[in-house]
Amino acid sequence: MTVPGLMIAAPASGTGKTTVMLGLLRALREDGLAIQPFKSGPDYIDPAFHRAACGRASFNLDSWAMTPGLIDAIAAEASGADMILAEGSMGLYDGVASAGGTGYGASADIARRMGWPVILVIDVSGQAQSAAATAMGFARFDPDLPFAGVILNRVASPRHERLVRRGMEAAGIRVLGALPRRGDLTLPERHLGLVQAVEHPDLDRAIADYAAFLRDHADLAVIRDIAAAGLTGGAAGRLPIPPAQRIALARDAAFSFTYPHLLEGWRRAGAEILPFSPLADEAPAIDADLVWLPGGYPELHAGPIASASRFLAALHHHAGTRPVHGECGGYMVLGEALIDKDGQRHAMAGLLGLVTSYAQRRMHLGYRHARLLAPIAGMAADTTLRGHEFHYSTILDQPDAPLAHVTDADGVAVAETGSYRGRVTGTFFHMIAPAP
Template sequence: MTLPPGLMISAPASGTGKTTVMLGLLRALAEDGLAVQPFKSGPDYIDPAFHRAAAGRASFNLDSWAMAPGMIAALARQAEGADLVLAEGSMGLFDGVATAGVGGHGSSAELARAMGWPVILVLDVGGQAQSAAATALGFARYDTGLPFAGVILNRVASPRHERLIRLGMAQAGLRVLGALPRRGDLKLPERHLGLVQATEHSDLEAAIAGYAAFLRAHVDLAALRALAAACAPGTAAPQPLPRPPAQRIALAQDAAFSFTYPHLLAGWRAAGAEVLPFSPLADEPPPAADLVWLPGGYPELHAGRIAAAGRFMAGLRAHAATRPVHGECGGYMVLGQALTDAAGVAHPMAGLLGLVTSYQTRRLHLGYRLAQLVAPVPGFAPGTRLRGHEFHYSTILSQPDAPLAAVSDADGAPVAETGSRRGTVTGTFFHLIAEDAA
């Protein structure tokens, strides 16, 4: 199988503008008649939906910490039929789980090296001139095994500013593929878990079209295409995507329940499962199914509406009386006894678990999770090891039910958020990515 050439769009850190650059490039290249396959490095829940809106093709997470090489090889096949791959990095290029070698396990650099994708570094040059070249040169030379294609300068203040930066880059032997003038309207709206979701953006199509026009005017698209290298995802044989936890799955899907990894849904559907979406915010009860799955999202922003959704709550409780229900992160909180919002108002939830959480008492919980189940989860037997990711600000006030798993972080340190189980109902604060292959 021959896969199309690709590039990794990365940066020295979060907040440098790489997502807007990524979206502009995806749309500009698509406007030129190319089929562009997007990917996202790492466990980000939100960016793939923006990629899909810009490219017109589903985007998938590729995670070298949470996924076995065979799963990454299988997901790389999503690029079949495309002309070009663009993968967006997460955080800084070398950021990942600490390991003894260069870079971090799970880093964008590790994925780019494994796939053979040259790196385009999006560099925020605000407040510096020739010194920007020193930063870029460090990234270019930090890992000599990593192909480095060049830089796109972002937030350039003036033609003089650009000339000084280009001078430094030329002296360092680094290629400048574009220089983006500073524009305040290029920043996507954010909230506490990152970007506002694609479905909630007030005029996403106009925004992406604007990004594309801006990138077309200031980036050498032909040079960028010429620098792309053939994808070579190692020698691992593609393995099946995650199997479905049931045949008919009622999946909550709206602004409060939206964080479902695309590769999970692709795996479920490929194996013949029927995924039945419904909206708790619209007070829809779960459709008749073998399993109700409540994914993460932003229930803390909609707690009043969820508490008042009588048809949803009654249908959820009726299903749980005889069939399994599973919740992840926000979905887990909704299965609990109560959720306190940012204003300190406690809202009653489904009461299928004893969990009580508070978004008013905020503390960041972030990182990879390795869980060994002590009880079954739909689709997985006790003793199974699962890899996932946790990202939320809510605090547990009470968790009286039996633990679901022994959970640790990527360094092996125990994590207090063990998940819960009661009868047919289970929940975790981590979002499942894949079964552990170790």
């Protein structure tokens, strides 16, 4: 299987690469192409925006957390597509200090492995010819990385554009588009990044605006030709297997962060995914083998969750005989209480003793390597997992036994070990894959 592809990357976060990515996905779809999106790195939110833009599920590719076989298995999801568009994370070469499955978690690792030419989105506000020095540094930093050119973003005027283009021409850097500065082409954000796709008040119209903007100011035909140089061959590999046969999965605005490749792997292995909404006070399926509460934004919905008596009662009933697992926000809901940013305490399920607070904010961010000290459903003790943690809560109390020995990407132990009580387990990290 070979599909033309390229990667949209940037020197740093906040340069506008998500706007460019969404605009290109929609514009190419409008041109009749089936576009397969991917997201480099562990981002929870962007894949849902990708799907809204092009109609195909987007998958994460992570060179630190994933084995080569898993990366190839996920890349094979592009089968039947006309073209691949991958979005980088942070800066193109940003990663961790130690290599994981195939690299350091940098977008450059994935682009190099897949042979995807890189288009760099550069914010040129506040500079002119100097932007070429940045572009030239990225183009030459790694001679093995295919570098296609740049899209200039936040261009102030025609004169500004001429000056920036002049610098790029002198440096031998190809300019594939120049986007004028527009304050209205931004997506709303909150503390974990973008507001979720399902919460955007008029997402389809916004993406259509991005597509029209890209058509007016970027050379889509040349971008398509560049992609033909990057051919991806998805080798034989296997997606992660399910931890149970019938999995009741919480899914609504409070519980939304589940990696798409996990769900796809579970389904293909024959597991049944049974969605339910705690915010609608729905109970998980009575015959489920496992209840899984993903992460999300429970701190924004703590009151309704605390009042969801049918959901909470069913959770207690299930935990009496079968496993329940929570990740990050789901873990907090399994705890004794959650204190919101205003300092109000909300009683949660009480299946674990965990008490967390958003009134005392502290950022927890990074890759996690975990060795289980107790099983999570069908995952036995001593299983090693790789995942990612990103939240702003503070632990006030965690009286239960630690679930895992957890370290960061450099092997330094972290305090957020997760915990378990009986059949109930929880982690602050979101599982990406079994470790190599």
